Amino acid sequence: MSTASNAVQAIVQRSPGADEFSRACVGFFSEAVQLFGLVPPSVGQIYGLLYASPEPLSFSDIFEQLDISKGSASQGLNLLRSVGAVYTVAPVDANGRREYFSPELSLRKLLRGVLDERVSPLAGKSAGRLAHLRELADGARGRERKFRLSRAQQLEIWRRRLKTVVPVLGTLLGSRA
Amino acid sequence: MSTASNAVQAIVQRSPGADEFSRACVGFFSEAVQLFGLVPPSVGQIYGLLYASPEPLSFSDIFEQLDISKGSASQGLNLLRSVGAVYTVAPVDANGRREYFSPELSLRKLLRGVLDERVSPLAGKSAGRLAHLRELADGARGRERKFRLSRAQQLEIWRRRLKTVVPVLGTLLGSRA
């Protein structure tokens, strides 16, 4: 069984250094995601493995080649899918109920997914906190009140600027550059 | 002793809710830095406390009011200074060798500091890794070589775009917006 796995191993065998290349990609993306800290390293590894493969890979390809647990692979793939960083090909295969996975290659889509699913929710929360801060500031009197309101207002300005910039980012990184 | 501490406590006493306001700022910045994951939460707390204070605070003000260890306070302040997020006022006071700290309020400077000190170094490292990837790609032959080179090249394009965008960020978030 395990046709996909066999197919991949065949490729690995007929193209020398394929595993080094894969390993390099896996390491690269593993570290890359760690820098941002929004997702666990194993998620980066999975994406890296898919990125290095000319063909889509199956679930078992992934956890076998990366030597991680099925649990990690499952969770990691779900996360990647939820963010649109990975899509599935051939929903159901001839044998078993296997799906095959490919990496999203559009930087714009990758960023969009991460921003929408991970960053935006937090942005909403921060809006609430800033409102609370403003209330607290408003509770004071005199010089102190003035000072606190100015600080609270500045934070809101920062937030607005960041909010404005995020969509621009998407455009800048999109296609042309 | 501890004039600064007394001064601050006096302020706290004569302006009701000052500690709530401070706590809110401390919490806000603590979480904010956690989102990016580049610096420990205690660093955010310190910045938050300074941000909430109308007057500069001393070293002992900081670790006492935040109820963190001297070690954390020392390391956190050094980090903040190295990034330009905090500056010192009145290098040496009348009593002891106390320094007082104030927060940098310019968003542009804050971002510049973090980008220069924390992000740029990593960018250099990634350039090296991508070069290595390209070599590995070059080692293959035929279709496989072509595939790998295309992937390696795309990563370099991404990197270049990101590198281009970072300075733009500084401008967009700087003063006007």
Added chain:
DNA sequence: TTTTATGTTCATTTGCTCTTGAACTTGTTG
């Protein structure tokens, strides 16, 4: 110089996130 106040360093501990692995669900084959 001795003592006291202020700040730093770093080995240890704490706390938290990621990973694991085994039990469970769901679907497939004989």
Added chain:
DNA sequence: CAACAAGTTCAAGAGCAAATGAACATAAAA
């Protein structure tokens, strides 16, 4: 249907970064 294969869930453990605190520096006061 039974037996198996594929994938998910989640409690428990491992690994790691952050915080601690005590020993160590350094400078002012006595």
